[in-house]
Each structure stands twice: as structure tokens, then as C-alpha cells.
Amino acid sequence: MEDPRASADLIIKNAGQLLTCSRDAGDLIGLIPDGWVAVGKDKIVAIGGEKDVRPYMTERTTVLDAAGKVVMPGFVDCHTHVVFGGTRAEEYCARLETDDLEELRRRGVPMGIMVTLSATRGLPEDILFEQSAERVRRMVISGTTTLESKSGYSLNIEGEMRQLRINKALAEAFPIDISSTFLGAHGWAPEMTKESYMDMLIKDMIPEVGKSGLAEACDIWCDAGHYEAEECRKILEAGREHGMEPKIHAGAYSYIGGEDLAAEMKMYSADHLNYTPVSALEKLAKSGVAGVVLPGIDFAVNHPLFFDPRPMYEAGLELGMATNCCPGCWCTSMPFIIALACRQHRMSPARALRAATYGGARALRREKEVGSLEVAKQADILILGIPTYEDIAYRLGDNPVETVIKSGKISVRNNAIVA
Numbered sequence: 001m002e003d004p005r006a007s008a009d010l011i012i013k014n015a016g017q018l019l020t021c022s023r024d025a026g027d028l029i030g031l032i033p034d035g036w037v038a039v040g041k042d043k044i045v046a047i048g049g050e051k052d053v054r055p056y057m058t059e060r061t062t063v064l065d066a067a068g069k070v071v072m073p074g075f076v077d078c079h080t081h082v083v084f085g086g087t088r089a090e091e092y093c094a095r096l097e098t099d100d101l102e103e104l105r106r107r108g109v110p111m112g113i114m115v116t117l118s119a120t121r122g123l124p125e126d127i128l129f130e131q132s133a134e135r136v137r138r139m140v141i142s143g144t145t146t147l148e149s150k151s152g153y154s155l156n157i158e159g160e161m162r163q164l165r166i167n168k169a170l171a172e173a174f175p176i177d178i179s180s181t182f183l184g185a186h187g188w189a190p191e192m193t194k195e196s197y198m199d200m201l202i203k204d205m206i207p208e209v210g211k212s213g214l215a216e217a218c219d220i221w222c223d224a225g226h227y228e229a230e231e232c233r234k235i236l237e238a239g240r241e242h243g244m245e246p247k248i249h250a251g252a253y254s255y256i257g258g259e260d261l262a263a264e265m266k267m268y269s270a271d272h273l274n275y276t277p278v279s280a281l282e283k284l285a286k287s288g289v290a291g292v293v294l295p296g297i298d299f300a301v302n303h304p305l306f307f308d309p310r311p312m313y314e315a316g317l318e319l320g321m322a323t324n325c326c327p328g329c330w331c332t333s334m335p336f337i338i339a340l341a342c343r344q345h346r347m348s349p350a351r352a353l354r355a356a357t358y359g360g361a362r363a364l365r366r367e368k369e370v371g372s373l374e375v376a377k378q379a380d381i382l383i384l385g386i387p388t389y390e391d392i393a394y395r396l397g398d399n400p401v402e403t404v405i406k407s408g409k410i411s412v413r414n415n416a417i418v419a
């Protein structure tokens, strides 16, 4: 009988640079020159050089020639707020002129999360879906194959559930996997006190979201003026009791101990880390918590203290990297984020690429399925029309992605979704 492993549905041959981005890659990205990869159904069945892969070729195998191109895993965008209503272009442009927020308030410029809250609450579900879907479509053609998407722009039970339902609908509408996160603690509802909102969050919202099965993780914004570390503990422990794993926005504008809590609770990830001291980075690394860095938001808000990745590597932290697509940072492109990470934060292209693939998968605890090209992993593969991976960092604002293979199927070709 024919060995089913010995036949591939799809083979990519002759890749100028094939990047596996596997966990133990000594160069961080597992570069194989003249690389070949074979796909059977939705999984990778062989990878390496021609001699490793050619035996899987039959007359019914689709063969793509990637000579002179880069082949790599699909991007894992592990931190986004992509489901929101409206736009904050007016605020963004006003803040190009000045960092004096008081002056902008006096001028009556609408600003901040509450603007998005009312825009999101006010939209019918189908329109909110459409507005979010346009962003997700752009993510897909830019090579994102796994996406994290948070709720958090409604801060009431109906609205938060609606955002989570849209996450599910987006995953059904596009060739993308979505890791759905409940972020009811993005702030608190303007019509309530923080204390009464927290009470409702713990007693009503978290149990209902948990029961729905619409979110795999529970997130919170820990910062001065937002939630204190001890408040985060209460909320995230309630989330865990209802089947949602904790993650945290920490150190974005102040260090108040959210990172230490992340280590103690062994959270999925701690995200932002602009103000995080080395002692807390070391705790995170030791506890197996991933760090997530967000070059786009530092750029978009002209952050007073850009995150510094060097002490993070030195502490041994596995880093994910994400667009943080949100109304304050309207970015759908992981290649642009890689370019920013390299230029603005002096990450090497190899470090940035690893964070955009394996590291992101690690932050979502999906590294056994996605984020790297290895036998038995999901076949989420990009073919880039550039000769070297460094060109992702070098060619600013380009979309280098020519072909996206999602779960073994060609899903994007030349900037259009085909499946």
C-alpha cells in the first residue's frame, strides 16, 4: 500500500531563503538556502533541501517555484484591538502638532478610548463587523495567518459579547485563525465607578463570557491611573476560574507591578514593557511568560520612552511582536512593524522576524501548531517576493507578501484573497 506520507498536495521548491523560525534555531530563524517544503492536507510533511522533499512529489502535487524568494511561516500578530467602530484620525493628526494634551482638550479635540467606546457602542453589529473585516482583510494580504483580537471597546456585557462574537465571525469569514481575548478591564464604563464596574466584571461579565466559550484569555490594562496590580489579580483570577487564561498590559506608561504579577500567575504574556525593570524581566523569563513588544504604538503616540529590547534578550525572555492595531495605532501590516522594530528599536531583522512568528505563537500558547515551519505543524506559509529576509526591514512600507498558504491552501495571491 502507498504510504500516505509519501505524497504531497503542495511543494514549494528552490526557495532562495527558507526560514523555519523553529524554537531551537541557533540563528533564531533557521535559515536554509535553496529550501524545499512539502505540504500534505493542512500540515507540513517534509522540509529541508531537495533530497528531503522531492520523494513526496507526485504527478498530482501542485509545485510552486520560489527561486530568488523568501519562504517563511505566516505572521502571528499576537496583540490587537482590531474590532472597533469609527476612527480617531482627527486626534492622531492633532497630536502630530503637539504632545500637550491639555491644549488639545481645550481645543475640543475628541481623544482617547471613550471616543472609541461611544463609536463602537453606537454601531449595529453588522456594520461593526464590516469595519473590522476591512482591517482583517488587509492583515491577511500582508501575511498574518494567526491573529489575536481583544474586546474592550464596549465595557458593558452586551457590547463585549458582541465584540467576541465578531471575533468568531471574522475567523469564519477569512483564512485566518483568531485567538479571542476578553478585555472587559480595558477601562471602566464611564457611567459607573471603578469599584462598581469591577464588581460587575467579576460577578456578572466574567462568568457570562466564560460560559459562552467565546474567549480563551482574559486581559487587563495595568498602569498608573488604570488598574492597580492587586485589582488585576482579582479580575484575572476570576477569569481563570471561568476558563480564561490571564495576560496583561504592563509597563506601558509606568511600572506598578503588573509584570511581577504576570510572573507569579504564569500568564500567557506581559505586553508593552516600556518601563519594566530588569528584575521583573528576569522574573518573567524564569516563569515562562512571553514578553510582547509593540513598536507601532510607540511610533504612533510618539512614546516618551520607547521599549528597549536588549535587556529583554539578556534576561532570556521569549519575545512576541504585534501590530497592536487599534484606533490609536491603525496598523495592519506586520512587515511595517518589523521595519519599525529594526530601525526604531534596533532589533536585528532575525530577532524581529522570530518575534513576529515563533515568539507570537509562544505568547498565544500556540507554538506547537503555528509560528514555525516544522514537520507536523500547520502549513501556514508565506512566499515573499524579495531576495533576502533583511529586505522586510529595509524596504519601507512595501508589502513583500506574494502568496499566502493557510492550513495547506493557497489563500492569497498578489494582494487578493483567493480562498
Ligand SMILES: [Zn+2]
Pocket: 079, 080, 081, 249, 324
Ligand atoms: Zn493593547
